Amino acid sequence: MARNYWLMKSEPDAYSWDTLCQAGRGTWDGVRNFGARNNLRLMKLGDHAFFYHSNVGREIVGISEIVREFYPDATAKGGDWSVVDVKPLSALPRPVTLAEIRAESSLKDMALVRRARLSVQPVTPDEFKMILKMAKTSPPAR
Protein backbone atom coordinates (compact mmCIF):
# COMPACT_ATOMS: atom_id res chain seq x y z
CA MET A 1 0.00 0.00 0.00
CA ALA A 2 1.30 3.38 -0.99
CA ARG A 3 2.12 5.86 1.67
CA ASN A 4 1.42 9.53 1.15
CA TYR A 5 3.87 12.27 1.97
CA TRP A 6 3.18 15.71 3.39
CA LEU A 7 4.81 18.78 4.78
CA MET A 8 3.51 20.55 7.86
CA LYS A 9 4.69 23.96 8.94
CA SER A 10 4.97 25.36 12.38
CA GLU A 11 6.61 28.40 13.83
CA PRO A 12 9.11 26.93 16.27
CA ASP A 13 8.30 29.71 18.76
CA ALA A 14 4.75 28.35 18.88
CA TYR A 15 5.34 24.62 18.45
CA SER A 16 8.69 23.17 17.55
CA TRP A 17 10.03 19.78 16.52
CA ASP A 18 11.69 19.55 19.95
CA THR A 19 8.35 20.15 21.62
CA LEU A 20 6.82 17.29 19.64
CA CYS A 21 9.75 15.00 20.44
CA GLN A 22 9.50 15.73 24.14
CA ALA A 23 5.76 15.15 24.12
CA GLY A 24 6.10 11.94 22.10
CA ARG A 25 2.85 12.66 20.28
CA GLY A 26 0.89 15.75 19.35
CA THR A 27 -2.37 17.04 17.95
CA TRP A 28 -2.00 19.26 14.90
CA ASP A 29 -4.63 21.85 15.80
CA GLY A 30 -5.28 25.46 14.90
CA VAL A 31 -5.37 25.04 11.12
CA ARG A 32 -7.76 27.71 9.81
CA ASN A 33 -7.20 27.53 6.09
CA PHE A 34 -9.45 25.49 3.85
CA GLY A 35 -6.73 24.14 1.63
CA ALA A 36 -4.62 23.08 4.58
CA ARG A 37 -7.64 21.57 6.29
CA ASN A 38 -8.54 19.58 3.21
CA ASN A 39 -5.02 18.19 3.12
CA LEU A 40 -5.30 17.20 6.80
CA ARG A 41 -8.43 15.26 5.89
CA LEU A 42 -6.61 13.37 3.15
CA MET A 43 -3.97 12.09 5.53
CA LYS A 44 -3.98 8.37 6.26
CA LEU A 45 -2.65 6.45 9.20
CA GLY A 46 1.04 5.78 8.63
CA ASP A 47 1.59 8.69 6.22
CA HIS A 48 4.82 10.58 6.70
CA ALA A 49 5.12 14.36 6.98
CA PHE A 50 8.11 16.67 6.99
CA PHE A 51 8.19 19.02 9.95
CA TYR A 52 9.11 22.48 8.69
CA HIS A 53 10.07 25.42 10.88
CA SER A 54 8.66 28.58 9.35
CA ASN A 55 9.89 32.07 10.13
CA VAL A 56 12.62 30.98 12.52
CA GLY A 57 14.96 28.49 10.89
CA ARG A 58 13.08 28.13 7.59
CA GLU A 59 14.16 24.52 7.33
CA ILE A 60 12.84 20.99 7.40
CA VAL A 61 14.03 19.42 10.62
CA GLY A 62 12.30 16.06 10.97
CA ILE A 63 9.74 13.53 9.86
CA SER A 64 6.54 12.75 11.71
CA GLU A 65 4.05 9.98 11.21
CA ILE A 66 0.28 10.31 11.19
CA VAL A 67 -1.01 8.24 14.11
CA ARG A 68 -4.67 9.30 14.06
CA GLU A 69 -6.72 10.38 11.05
CA PHE A 70 -8.74 13.59 11.08
CA TYR A 71 -11.28 14.46 13.75
CA PRO A 72 -12.88 17.76 14.88
CA ASP A 73 -10.64 20.53 16.19
CA ALA A 74 -11.60 21.16 19.82
CA THR A 75 -9.83 24.54 19.71
CA ALA A 76 -12.18 25.85 17.00
CA LYS A 77 -15.08 28.04 18.07
CA GLY A 78 -17.54 27.17 15.38
CA GLY A 79 -16.56 26.43 11.83
CA ASP A 80 -15.74 23.07 10.35
CA TRP A 81 -12.10 22.41 11.24
CA SER A 82 -10.08 19.28 11.67
CA VAL A 83 -6.94 18.00 13.34
CA VAL A 84 -4.76 14.91 13.03
CA ASP A 85 -2.43 13.36 15.59
CA VAL A 86 1.26 12.92 14.80
CA LYS A 87 4.29 11.40 16.44
CA PRO A 88 7.95 12.14 15.75
CA LEU A 89 9.53 9.46 13.58
CA SER A 90 13.07 10.71 13.06
CA ALA A 91 15.08 13.89 12.92
CA LEU A 92 16.83 14.59 9.62
CA PRO A 93 20.59 13.91 9.76
CA ARG A 94 20.84 17.64 9.17
CA PRO A 95 18.13 20.24 8.45
CA VAL A 96 17.39 21.10 4.83
CA THR A 97 16.82 24.81 4.43
CA LEU A 98 14.32 26.64 2.27
CA ALA A 99 17.25 28.27 0.47
CA GLU A 100 18.60 24.84 -0.52
CA ILE A 101 15.18 23.72 -1.67
CA ARG A 102 14.83 26.85 -3.81
CA ALA A 103 18.26 26.21 -5.26
CA GLU A 104 17.43 22.61 -6.24
CA SER A 105 15.80 22.67 -9.67
CA SER A 106 13.95 19.37 -9.22
CA LEU A 107 12.14 20.89 -6.24
CA LYS A 108 11.02 24.09 -7.89
CA ASP A 109 7.41 22.92 -8.10
CA MET A 110 7.12 22.08 -4.42
CA ALA A 111 4.18 23.78 -2.76
CA LEU A 112 6.67 25.14 -0.25
CA VAL A 113 8.16 27.18 -3.09
CA ARG A 114 5.03 27.80 -5.15
CA ARG A 115 2.47 28.36 -2.42
CA ALA A 116 4.45 29.70 0.47
CA ARG A 117 1.45 30.24 2.71
CA LEU A 118 -0.11 26.80 2.58
CA SER A 119 0.70 25.33 5.99
CA VAL A 120 -0.22 21.71 5.26
CA GLN A 121 0.79 20.54 1.81
CA PRO A 122 1.39 17.37 -0.19
CA VAL A 123 4.89 16.24 -1.12
CA THR A 124 5.50 13.84 -3.99
CA PRO A 125 7.51 10.63 -3.40
CA ASP A 126 10.27 12.02 -5.63
CA GLU A 127 10.41 15.26 -3.68
CA PHE A 128 10.45 13.34 -0.43
CA LYS A 129 13.35 11.17 -1.61
CA MET A 130 15.29 14.16 -2.89
CA ILE A 131 15.04 16.00 0.41
CA LEU A 132 16.09 12.89 2.32
CA LYS A 133 19.10 12.62 0.04
CA MET A 134 19.98 16.28 0.62
CA ALA A 135 19.66 15.75 4.38
CA LYS A 136 22.24 12.97 4.21
CA THR A 137 24.81 14.92 2.25
CA SER A 138 26.93 17.88 3.28
CA PRO A 139 25.42 21.34 3.05
CA PRO A 140 26.37 23.27 -0.12
CA ALA A 141 29.46 25.44 0.18
CA ARG A 142 28.82 29.12 0.30
Added chain:
DNA sequence: GCCAACGTTGGC
Protein backbone atom coordinates in the same frame (compact mmCIF):
# COMPACT_ATOMS: atom_id res chain seq x y z
C1' DG B 1 9.95 45.40 11.41
C1' DC B 2 8.44 45.66 6.71
C1' DC B 3 5.71 44.33 3.18
C1' DA B 4 4.27 41.16 -0.75
C1' DA B 5 1.38 37.46 -1.56
C1' DC B 6 -2.71 35.52 -1.02
C1' DG B 7 -6.76 33.52 1.46
C1' DT B 8 -11.15 35.04 3.50
C1' DT B 9 -15.06 38.02 4.24
C1' DG B 10 -18.84 40.69 3.17
C1' DG B 11 -21.32 44.26 0.47
C1' DC B 12 -23.62 44.62 -3.57
Added chain:
DNA sequence: GCCAACGTTGGC
Protein backbone atom coordinates in the same frame (compact mmCIF):
# COMPACT_ATOMS: atom_id res chain seq x y z
C1' DG C 1 -21.03 35.51 -8.10
C1' DC C 2 -17.85 39.33 -8.28
C1' DC C 3 -14.45 41.86 -6.24
C1' DA C 4 -12.65 45.34 -2.90
C1' DA C 5 -11.21 45.49 1.66
C1' DC C 6 -9.12 43.28 5.18
C1' DG C 7 -6.21 40.16 7.85
C1' DT C 8 -2.53 36.88 8.14
C1' DT C 9 1.53 34.37 6.82
C1' DG C 10 6.07 34.16 6.34
C1' DG C 11 10.39 35.52 3.72
C1' DC C 12 13.64 38.92 3.94
